[in-house]
Amino acid sequence: MLKRVGLLVVMWFAGMVGVFAQADTEDSLISSSPKYLLLDKGLQFRITTAINSMYNFDFATAERDFAVLAHQYPNHPLPEFLVALGYWWRIEVDVSNEKYDEIFVKYLDRAIEKAEAMFDADESNKEAAFFLAASYGFQSRLYSERKSWTKAAWAGRNALKYMDLSRGEEEFNPELLLGDALFNYFSVWIPDNYPLLKPVMALFPKGSKELGLQQLEQVANNAFYTRVEAQYFLFRLYASEEKEPFKALQISEYLHHKFPNNPYFHRSYARHLYTVGRWIEAVEESEQILERIDSNTFGYESNSGRYAAFYLAQFNERMGNREEAKRFYLRTLSFGEESESQESGYYLYSLVQLGKMASEDGQKDLAKDYFKKVKKYAKRKHPAHKEAREFIKKNKL
Structure with missing residues (x-):
């Protein structure tokens, strides 16, 4: 490094x-x-x-x-x-x-x-x-x-x-x-x-x-x-x-509107909307990113999908839509594995959230599997690794 x-x-x-x-x-x-x-x-x-x-x-x-x-x-x-x-x-x-x-x-x-x-x-x-x-x-x-x-x-x-x-x-x-x-x-x-x-x-x-x-x-x-x-x-x-997330948002918003088909600027804009809490716009941009991936739009691939799916999962979880949240967390995992980004934060936190949901649903073995993957891919000092260890200890998994 x-x-x-x-x-x-x-x-x-x-x-x-x-x-x-x-x-x-x-x-x-x-x-x-x-x-x-x-x-x-x-x-x-x-x-x-x-x-x-x-x-x-x-x-x-x-x-x-x-x-x-x-x-x-x-x-x-x-x-x-x-x-x-x-x-x-x-x-x-x-x-x-x-x-x-x-x-x-x-x-x-x-x-x-x-x-x-x-x-x-x-x-x-x-x-x-x-x-x-x-x-x-x-x-x-x-x-x-x-x-x-x-x-x-x-x-x-x-x-x-x-x-x-x-x-x-x-x-x-x-x-x-x-x-x-x-x-x-x-x-x-x-x-x-x-x-x-x-x-x-x-x-x-x-x-x-x-x-x-x-x-x-x-x-x-x-x-x-x-x-x-x-x-x-x-x-x-x-x-x-x-x-200074609002300055970052201002620039990425300009670049996305100037170059609306540039996937890097598109996902950056979605990310900065998510960061500052402009949820409705973040959801709209994330849905558009996934639509472009699904329609094989050139340049839109698993990296951008990992971002978009995670933001949609987070939004649905906040809104109490557990099944939709779970679906998008799983899609985040799929995109992460496709791009071999298992050490990325979005992948790791999707595993954590899925593990918690599985535990809440009484699926202890499934929850263990998710948390084992967190410990496998995250370094011990990573916050996701710490969160997984604490959840396992607290819930005796």
């Missing part, structure tokens, strides 16, 4: 610099032929629809437009990088699924090859360095997820090197600021949460969590290419680390 976090530091600090997102404003169609393609306002306007389609999981539409871009700019890394980004979001929905790994890496390799050619021709080319930092960073991110530590470290070092070389172009600042923001936040967060990594973090400059959050807000409000990724990190940090 600590190895993984250490390598994720590299990924966070360098890899997300080049993530692309959509713009909400319509810039002028007239290009002033800037030095770098990334700064071409006319191009930004033309590809906004394609990037929006990508984030909305309409990859076919997005990739048709990216193919046109590849025809127009055959020697530029931008088209390959955008296609790779689309595959990353396919992975992001369920990072345990390795189905898209090979093609994701292939497109990043193509982007790297073209960016290296640009860089070799002119080592002052900030755009080439920008794409090299982003591409190597994404590779590091994937390899760390796959526990390929050597590959992750090598890619991460390259990402850091090119991130530094990409600095110095004033107009890139809104995009590059994402890397600075993540560095500032996590350079403090990592040693606070993983003391064994303090010697590693001592090699980096001192950061500031407060400044990191401020910079993320700046990127979320002002950047073109890195806007959505900044919003993604913001709602995750506000939800888990900063304990």
